[in-house]
Amino acid sequence: MVDSIRVALLGAGTVGSQTARLIVEQADELERRVGARVELAGVAVLDPSQISDPWIDRALLTDQTLELTERDDVDIVVELIGGLEPARTFVLSALNHGASVVTANKALLAKHGPELYEAARKNGVDIYFEAAVGGAIPIVRPLRESMTGDRITRIMGIVNGTTNYILDEMTTKGLDFATVLKDAQAKGFAEADPTADIGGFDAAAKAAIMATLAFHRDVRMDDVHVEGIEHVTDSDIAAARAMNRVIKLLAVVEQDSENGAISAGVYPVMLPADHQLAKVSGSFNAVFVEGEASDDLMFYGRGAGGAPTASAVAGDIVTVARHRVAGTTGPDIPLYSQAPMADAADGESSYMLRLSVADNVGVLAKVSEIFANHGVSIRALQQLPDEDEQGNHELWITTHSVTDRVIRETAEDVAQAKDTSSVLSIMRVFEDAQ
Numbered sequence: 001m002v003d004s005i006r007v008a009l010l011g012a013g014t015v016g017s018q019t020a021r022l023i024v025e026q027a028d029e030l031e032r033r034v035g036a037r038v039e040l041a042g043v044a045v046l047d048p049s050q051i052s053d054p055w056i057d058r059a060l061l062t063d064q065t066l067e068l069t070e071r072d073d074v075d076i077v078v079e080l081i082g083g084l085e086p087a088r089t090f091v092l093s094a095l096n097h098g099a100s101v102v103t104a105n106k107a108l109l110a111k112h113g114p115e116l117y118e119a120a121r122k123n124g125v126d127i128y129f130e131a132a133v134g135g136a137i138p139i140v141r142p143l144r145e146s147m148t149g150d151r152i153t154r155i156m157g158i159v160n161g162t163t164n165y166i167l168d169e170m171t172t173k174g175l176d177f178a179t180v181l182k183d184a185q186a187k188g189f190a191e192a193d194p195t196a197d198i199g200g201f202d203a204a205a206k207a208a209i210m211a212t213l214a215f216h217r218d219v220r221m222d223d224v225h226v227e228g229i230e231h232v233t234d235s236d237i238a239a240a241r242a243m244n245r246v247i248k249l250l251a252v253v254e255q256d257s258e259n260g261a262i263s264a265g266v267y268p269v270m271l272p273a274d275h276q277l278a279k280v281s282g283s284f285n286a287v288f289v290e291g292e293a294s295d296d297l298m299f300y301g302r303g304a305g306g307a308p309t310a311s312a313v314a315g316d317i318v319t320v321a322r323h324r325v326a327g328t329t330g331p332d333i334p335l336y337s338q339a340p341m342a343d344a345a346d347g348e349s350s351y352m353l354r355l356s357v358a359d360n361v362g363v364l365a366k367v368s369e370i371f372a373n374h375g376v377s378i379r380a381l382q383q384l385p386d387e388d389e390q391g392n393h394e395l396w397i398t399t400h401s402v403t404d405r406v407i408r409e410t411a412e413d414v415a416q417a418k419d420t421s422s423v424l425s426i427m428r429v430f431e432d433a434q
């Protein structure tokens with residue numbers, strides 16, 4: 001008979017603080033749900049003197065994190081520190097000392113996930129990580145458990161709250177990038193180093209985790225093609241608006257139905273303004289999952305922020321606590337697939353290019369010829385009437401479907417051409433709910 005489940009919290013920042021609140025404030029409710037009292041055994045932080053949350057008993061605070069993971073009276077270690085090291089060492093220590101682990105650390109899982117899943121399996125304990133993808137949205141559990149009888153073919157979605165918030169505020173309020181980033185940091189959406197968000201790496205880590213769960217293959221961060229939003233300018237946003245489109249940072253993972261190759265990518269995409277993902281605003285995330293038998297599923301909710309993320313962490317704590325009470329564990333993460341990874345350069349999409357060209361006779365013909373030489377079919381072409389200080393005009397070209405490799409080669413040739421001053425931007429365009 002288990003009377004209590006003792007939880008060691010590593011980190012009491014944006015997510016850790018709210019997780020502690022949920023555990024402490026709901027202690028009586030959680031006890032009824034678990035069948036044993038869920039109580040904090042210790043809270044490790046870098047500097048205990050900085051913690052002033054009224055729900056955290058000061059006597060529980062420590063900066064001796066490794067010691068906390070080694071204690072015999074700890075059932076669950078909740079890692080909410082972030083980053084690779086020392087988080088990896090703490091998680092492995094917890095697992096090897098017989099504690100189950102709950103973590104929100106997507107960067108860690110996308111780099112060392114399989115090693116940690118194996119350590120959990122070997123030690124007969126759980127590792128749960130619902131908060132690592134899509135914040136509050138239940139998406140890890142559906143991929144890991146609910147859909148495990150189906151064949152997932154594709155997952156596409158917005159999985160980074162910071163970049164979605166930034167793009168949304170720039171689009172709807174005309175605010176500048178730096179101002180909105182500061183705001184996202186103040187609201188607790190951004191990573192400790194926001195380059196992970198802006199550069200697309202946070203979304204790429206989530207894409208790797210989703211691909212691993214969906215395709216039963218070891219897919220790591222390095223397998224994901226990554227483009228962030230650092231090059232998305234006000235002019236790109238204005239161009240998208242003029243074409244009734246919206247720019248979103250998407251993560252797309254899929255398995256080719258013919259050769260079985262898995263592709264995983266993160267990149268900004270222009271979507272029609274009436275696309276369901278175009279309407280996902282602020283720090284919200286949304287993920288479409290396509291299963292062979294299930295058909296389309298959509299998951300939507302708050303993808304970042306202290307309380308929403310803590311909701312997913314607390315759900316994992318309750319689940320793992322129930323397993324400890326019952327003397328069982330959740331399912332393993334079997335990684336048996338040997339499917340190859342596709343080359344990102346072979347990925348196909350429509351693209352929009354913004355070019356700066358001289359207003360000379362024959363320029364359009366010349367540019368069209370370069371596209372034709374590369375076998376790229378132009379779907380729409382528009383020259384803006386206003387000229388810049390050098391007398392150049394913007395030319396917007398939308399293509400039919402073409403590989404990433406070919407569009408880059410085409411753009412290089414266009415950039416070299418006489419009368420072209422520069423290629424201002426190249427961006428994927430999804431014309432419908434593909």
Ligand SMILES: NC(=O)C1=CN([C@@H]2O[C@H](COP(=O)(O)OP(=O)(O)OC[C@H]3O[C@@H](n4cnc5c(N)ncnc54)[C@H](O)[C@@H]3O)[C@@H](O)[C@H]2O)C=CC1
Pocket residue numbers: 010011012013014015016044045046047063065079080081082083086104105106107131132135188189190191192303304305306309
């Ligand atoms: N903030 C968000 O919206 C979301 C965050 N996450 C993930 O949750 C984790 C935590 O993120 P935040 O709470 O935003 O970070 P944070 O920077 O607000 O908090 C980090 C905490 O870890 C503590 N810490 C750092 N090094 C430590 C060490 N060696 N020993 C003990 N404690 C240590 C710090 O004192 C602080 O309390 C990260 O893995 C992040 O990627 C996941 C989903 C959403």
Ligand SMILES: N[C@@H](CC=O)C(=O)O
Pocket residue numbers: 132134135159160161162163189190191197202303304305
């Ligand atoms: N920095 C992340 C936090 C949640 O995973 C984001 O902005 O989505």
Ligand code: NA
Pocket residue numbers: 130131132133134135136137138139140312
């Ligand atoms: Na989630």
